[in-house]
């Protein structure tokens with residue numbers, strides 16, 4: 001039996017606490033941290049972390065481009081050369097165009113202090129993460145309704161009695177803990193209603209599953225709110241005490257009856273009133289799930305606002321089995337220091353106008369889809385350097401061809417990654433980071449009902465000439481004269497500094513890999529103790545603040561246009577064994593389980609087009625190059641939709657297991673580099689043509 005190291009998984013961004021078994025300096029096995037999960041289970045990707053660690057198909061040393069962009073010609077560099085090259089270019093760009101002409105984009109999440117500090121320390125306001133193609137609309141909707149960030153609220157699934165889910169594929173697009181809690185809820189007799197344009201494993205576990213016409217969830221919700229108000233199914237006490245704008249909401253939804261919604265959604269009116277009654281009978285232990293990946297359509301902001309409103313009508317905020325406000329270390333009297341808090345806020349407008357031109361859009365996440373526009377048009381100013389950290393915009397943002405054209409205009413493009421990403425392959429410099437098993441990161445808060453602290457801890461030595469983020473950003477900052485914002489030599493120094501004044505000591509993490517700051521769950525008093533972060537301190541169905549930003553609180557439902565003959569709406573999602581664009585598609589174990597994607601087509605529509613199960617079809621969108629993909633016929637998808645897994649169609653030749661496999665959804669999503677009211681790209685508005693090859 002070897003050594004046990006507690007750490008944090010990074011095979012996706014859910015950050016599950018893990019227990020790594022190490023023998024002779026090598027990973028033997030990776031388990032879930034039993035002090036958190038009660039067992040040692042992990043999702044398949046978490047368990048495949050070992051295969052990732054021992055795969056040689058990843059960048060092994062710093063590389064500087066030695067040919068045309070994307071040509072695959074590189075020269076090996078020392079760290080000193082690579083960091084010197086980057087800082088010389090950055091200095092030149094900053095001198096000529098100012099610090100704001102440098103953008104840093106990032107996957108985001110909690111372990112981001114080094115990169116956020118770096119970009120702020122050099123004086124640029126332009127930190128942006130991936131959220132515009134993920135959860136921007138639900139985030140901004142929640143800011144407008146409750147004042148909280150998307151992840152400022154949590155879900156008490158275990159005690160929930162009625163869960164309504166709109167295409168949040170909880171059991172495949174999963175987090176180990178969350179999926180486990182949902183299964184526990186179902187086993188304890190809780191009911192799940194699942195609404196999607198196609199069947200999936202989440203649908204398989206639901207008591208009720210409705211296939212909805214793509215793009216009509218908002219119509220469904222207007223009818224749900226209508227019947228809940230009309231039939232007095234809501235929690236009148238909660239609404240009176242904690243909400244604002246009920247009368248406006250009531251009047252707005254009055255024309256939207258369940259009968260009307262049946263015609264729009266295809267879900268029978270009696271099923272719609274059934275959802276309303278089922279939820280009302282279980283309140284307040286009810287959750288209408290607002291979703292996570294919500295970059296679907298132009299009306300997402302209003303769809304998500306309507307979901308937060310439904311939860312308010314159920315009075316489920318801060319109720320057992322409902323939605324709770326996440327408690328952080330501060331709620332347990334502990335203030336964890338961050339590097340970012342020591343840096344003056346950079347002056348100047350962001351490149352994407354988040355928080356200024358778009359006052360209701362949170363500036364902390366920004367809008368990644370505006371990067372091509374900013375670079376190509378120098379609007380609002382020239383952007384000349386782009387640092388990409390743990391992010392692959394060419395695999396995750398729609399229309400990578402336009403992004404590439406923009407990248408061609410840059411003086412510097414850097415990718416900091418553990419894999420060869422699409423973006424890395426197109427960059428000037430690849431800086432390979434130590435893998436998550438090879439590095440220690442800063443301490444982070446674990447927010448929830450019982451707040452705590454945790455950090456990622458190095459389990460094995462680096463296999464190649466790589467460096468951790470704590471080193472990379474400190475060294476770059478030093479070279480740019482901003483080294484004072486990284487006041488540590490070792491990561492242990494940093495931990496000590498972060499913990500100063502908290503009463504927590506580094507050795508407190510030893511026993512379980514984390515520190516709990518509260519013995520019991522912290523619930524706020526529902527009578528008088530709730531804190532909503534809106535101007536009124538209440539849940540705002542109707543928002544004066546939005547009004548001031550020129551954004552209406554309600555918009556009428558607009559029927560999506562019907563795709564023409566041979567055309568479909570493209571839906572995408574994840575599979576339990578892969579993560580996103582390029583994180584796991586080349587993994588030696590996982591690529592064997594799901595090597596490529598298929599195109600799901602409704603059986604009747606397919607036969608009308610002469611397509612049989614397993615046929616090769618060609619899929620195209622506007623002027624995007626057509627791609628080939630195998631057809632999978634099924635009755636369990638709405639006739640107007642086709643579906644494919646995200647994350648295939650790899651174009652990086654050195655990834656031997658995923659290169660050229662399947663089709664890429666982002667390359668089809670032409671025209672989606674737009675800003676909707678919620679700040680997200682409208683990915684699911686993409687209409688594709690399909691024909692037999």
Ligand SMILES: Nc1nc2c(c(=O)[nH]1)N[C@H]1C(S)=C(S)[C@@H](COP(=O)(O)OP(=O)(O)OC[C@H]3O[C@@H](n4cnc5c(=O)[nH]c(N)nc54)[C@H](O)[C@@H]3O)O[C@H]1N2
Pocket residue numbers: 010106107130133134293389390391392393395396397398416417418419420421422433434435436572573574579580581582583646665666669683
């Ligand atoms: N069409 C379409 N587009 C989508 C989606 C979709 O379903 N359909 N999904 C969207 C969603 S929900 C999201 S969240 C985004 C995600 O988009 P991205 O954030 O780009 O996600 P990934 O492709 O997982 O990861 C980005 C890069 O991080 C690297 N990486 C992984 N671990 C580490 C590490 O420890 N250190 C460093 N430095 N790098 C690391 C990976 O190798 C990968 O190249 O994509 C979105 N785009």
Ligand SMILES: Nc1nc2c(c(=O)[nH]1)N[C@H]1C(S)=C(S)[C@@H](COP(=O)(O)OP(=O)(O)OC[C@H]3O[C@@H](n4cnc5c(=O)[nH]c(N)nc54)[C@H](O)[C@@H]3O)O[C@H]1N2
Pocket residue numbers: 012013134135166167168169170172173174175195196197198200212213214215216217291292293294296571572573574575576577578579580643684
């Ligand atoms: N295994 C795995 N787990 C993951 C990830 C991963 O990459 N792999 N990524 C993580 C991340 S970053 C995120 S954001 C989450 C994403 O998790 P989810 O929020 O569940 O998002 P998707 O996986 O994109 O699934 C979207 C679902 O919406 C459906 N859909 C499309 N159009 C409509 C519509 O008009 N109405 C309705 N009701 N449904 C529709 C699609 O068919 C699909 O099933 O997953 C997380 N967990």
Ligand code: SF4
Pocket residue numbers: 009010011012013014015016042043044045046047174175176
């Ligand atoms: S959900 Fe899976 S891949 Fe993601 S952090 Fe947890 S174990 Fe790792």
Ligand SMILES: [Mo]
Pocket residue numbers: 133134135292293
């Ligand atoms: Mo996401």
